[in-house]
Amino acid sequence: MKNIIKLVTATLSVLIAFTSCNNSKQSSSGALASNVADKVYVAPGEHDEFYAFISGGFNGQLSVYGLPSGRLFKVIPVFSQDAEKAYGYSEETKPMLNTSYGFIPWDDLHHPDISQTNGKLDGRYVFVNGNNTPRIAKVDLTTFETTEIIEIPNSAGNHSSSYVTDNTEYVVAGTRFAVPIPQKDIPIKEYKGNFKGTLSFIKVNPEDGGMSIKFQLLMPGFDYDKAHPGRGKSHGWFFFTTYNTEEASTLLEVNASQNDKDFIAAVNWKKIEEYVNNGGGKTVPANYAHNVYDEHTQMATSTMKKEVLIVDPSEVPGAVYFLPTPKSPHGCDVDPTGEYIVGSGKLSANVTVHSYTKMIDAIENKKFAGEAYGIPILNFEDVLAGAVEQPGLGPLHTEFDNEGNAYTSFFISSEIVKWKLGTWEVLDRQPSYYSIGHLMIPGGNSQQPFGKYVVGLNKITKDRYLPTGPEVTQSAQLYDISGDKMELLLDFPTIGEPHYAAGCPADLIKPNSKKIYNLEDNKHPYATKSEADTKVVREGSVVHIYMTTIRSHFSPDNIEGIKVGDKVYFHVTNLEQDYDVPHGISMIGAKTSELLIMPGQTETFLWEPKQVGVWPFYCTDFCSALHQEMQGYVRVSAANANTPLKWSLGEDIE
Amino acid sequence: MKRSNIIMLIAALLPLGLFLFPLWKITLEAPQYPTPLGMYIHINDFSDANPHDIKNINLMNHYVGMKYIPDAIPEFKIFPLGIIITTVIGLLIAFKGNYKWFLFWFILMIVLSCAGLYDFYLWEHDYGHNLDPKAIMKFTNPDGSVMGFQPPLFGTKDILNFKAHSYPRLGACFLGLGIAASLIAFFMDKKNNKKTVPI
Incomplete structure (x- = not known):
């Protein structure tokens, strides 16, 4: 009997403890919630502090949001027809969607990047890539309209794309799916050695933003996944992550995951530019569309370009090097100083960081581990700056704040991890709901980040909103990163897949936004x-x-x-x-x-x-x-x- | 040259500021116009406060049957001529005349300015009351008479969803200062004369 009384008392006390605990938790989260609401509240008639250009992924469009409110302002049609705005329907805009395959009413839009001057956002243009039928588009930020689309020949799965250099000298477009170049009828199993991947450097006219393909670098048939230009001290270089260095053409989930290390390709584009300016490279026949919308005639014209300049990297010594990087690296991100190149091996247990200084040193001392298709491979240990050990599972992308911190998204463990550049120490982690892909800090891939917010661009939504049948909304999340610890502020729905985004202080864009056409x-x-x-x-x-x-x-x-x-x-x-x-x-x-x-x-x-x-x-x-x-x-x-x-x-x- | 004559000289020249700066401004505020619509009235022209304002005022006003603000009115020829003539007279007076002439010029300017204001009032009245009988929207006053949309001559007035402001601008200040200066010149010269007469 005593035991029973003891048991009942114990059970009751535990229950009371739980109940009271529950109560206290609820009230504290209530107080917290109102505090958080203040941080994202933009009063009626007031303006947000930042623009966020969030890609629509398979939606093919670019959406314009305000931060911190998460309010949607505009969906800019880029690669998909938009009946609301007659884009791709009106006689004037139909030529914008012309390609060498004819009129294509859709694409998969992934990576917006805002034009820069001296490594800082200048708010003139947003460049975006179309993956499926390789294209790069330019959106003019005075009209928020797509004004130019250039097709990329000799490419497929245009994924390591639309990133701009410090002064918007170039926007790059890299090939994810290697293909025979030029295309020809050969057995698929003859992939190895016969398939190639091009990295296209598109020159941007500093006056009017006009795009033209300056050269295409003909690389081995790896998958060029993500890219980032060098910044500051590493300006003049471009870095591309690769996977499938195994050069498999089937069951890639297994066959492209065999090598312990793949590569980050380091491309000295200034050297190649000089080579090309001195008559280097080979002009080959091509067929690709260049579509330009003229704001004055208010019409798009489509011109078919018939040749392109191809550069073989083995003919430009010192132009390209391979940096071994563990486990099919995905994200390729360069910190604001230009010293650190972060390669997130998506199957790796850590995040690898290479040093630009060490890379240059290894190159100067010719410390090569071998070569692949005539391209020197550097030693992993010679270029390694450090690694963030055991930060989470499935690292994908990294952005930076202005205080020497990095923020990496982890798809599998569904979280954002904040860590310190140089010490590689993990400082904080916050869950994402769910399975974050890219993340974005306004200016967070430039020399001048605005480290106030990070936007998580999630792949999976599940139960976060009222259900809408099997297909639920796509979703992004806003975190405050101004303190030591990150704080989740807001969930907001997005159009299509919020693949990646670019953010910019509103003051850089707002004053130039046109009100009418004269x-x-x-x-x-x-x-x-x-x-x-x-x-x-x-x-x-x-x-x-x-x-x-x-x-x-x-x-x-x-x-x-x-x-x-x-x-x-x-x-x-x-x-x-x-x-x-x-x-x-x-x-x-x-x-x-x-x-x-x-x-x-x-x-x-x-x-x-x-x-x-x-x-x-x-x-x-x-x-x-x-x-x-x-x-x-x-x-x-x-x-x-x-x-x-x-x-x-x-x-x-x- | 006597000090009073110098002031009269300045008085005669000041109204020329009307050729540089607007005389009057009419502003229309409404919730849908976070940047209000506005029109400057110059001595020889109407102009937009912000690009296309006059066109947009016309577009608004056509709903109640008001006429378009004309590109030009006869006053744009008469007023500049009037200012030039009175300035020439003022200059002659400044060089040759005494306080009696200063007073004459002062009165002349007051009379002409009042005439100008009256003319402006007449135009405004016609603009606000001479409405197209096929107007899209017809409004009546509580007493049953047809509602007019005359902007105020001076001051602020509510007209349907708009708040209309009508105030003088820098050009009018130049004119006013010129007139005031001629009066000062008059008093100074008169005082001087009184002093000098007994001698």
């Missing part, structure tokens, strides 16, 4: 600058409608004389010159999207009427108090009818 600068060949100039012109069976919009009517809004079988182009100019007054237009039965036309802009859609009748069109963007009245009619007559071509506004036709 009508007088509109050089569109079908622009109509006043209602007096509106007209309808027939050229055989092609009809051009020169139309204008202004609150709250189309001009003309009554059109007759269109015939079944005509190709009718609506060239619509928005005459508004006021901030945030776009007009839309859509036509019943048009096999395309609406247009959404910004003030001062001209856009075009094609309508091919198939039936006689009187067909309405209307404004799709709620523009004004009389938006609902913003509508019009087109009369379509039989193909052989004699209905004269007429148009009007505000009066009955005839």
